[in-house]
Amino acid sequence: MAVTHKQELPEEQGTALLKTLRVRFEKNMSRHNGLEWAKVQAKLEANPEKLWSLSEMEKTGGEPDVIAYDEETGEYIFCDCSAESPKGRRSVCYDREGQESRKEHKPENNALDMAAAIGIEILTEEQYRELQELGVFDAKTSSWVKTPAEIRKLGGALFCDRRYSKVFVYHNGAQSYYSARAFRGLLKV
Structure with a gap:
């Protein structure tokens, strides 16, 4: 369920977030060799609802x-790069049914609804593995990943670490939740 956000950050918050993102971008060039911050920032400024999701x-x-x-679509791909699963998204079931x-x-919540409310996609197993090529993530925690329909129909959900x-x-039951499990998201700008 995709949610379209018309929300925008107040100018001060947007400016502060862009600074935070720029510093992180410059500090972690190995994640995005050959990309230029100025072009990323221009895309973000042209898509304020995406800046809200990043916030x-x-x-x-x-x-x-x-x-x-993504050369084909001309989109920059942002992903949660916190060393461990995002603290503000932990202790959630996989989906509303669970x-x-x-x-x-x-x-209080579930991974799929939270992702939709934020305006991001939950990572697939393949995307999660690609992220792990860029660093070490979830060495102490775990993250729900998008679960194939045939597994979900049987009551299960997948997570990685x-x-x-x-x-x-x-795998776990989709209704399970743990203090060390959250989800990682992806945003295309």
């Missing part, structure tokens, strides 16, 4: 950064 990613602890440029199926101790220098994919 939400930042507020929830995602530390978004550019990880790729959340509502809990008889007790229901969490990195242990022993390898990326692992696991």
Whole structure:
């Protein structure tokens, strides 16, 4: 379910966020070799609703950064690059169905609804593995990933983490949630 955001940041917040993103971009050039910040910033300034989504990613602890440029679409791809799963998105079930199926101790939210509200996509297993090529992520935590319909229909959901220098994919009931599990998001600008 895609949500279109018409929300924009107040100018001061937008300026502060652009500065934060620029500093992170320049500090982590290995994630986006050959890309220029000025072009990224121009795209962001032309798409204020995307800047709002990046602000939400930042507020929830995602530390978004550019990880790729899609030549075909002309889009920059931002991803949550926090070392561990974003703190402000932890302790959530996979989706609303999983959340509502809990008889007790229901969490306040779920990964898919949170991603939609922020205006981002939850990472697929393939995207998660590609992110892990850029650094070490989720060495102590784990992240829900987009689950194939056939697994979800049977009540399951997938999550990934990195242990022993390898990326692992696991399964859990979609209604489960843990204090060390969140989700990572992707935003195309």
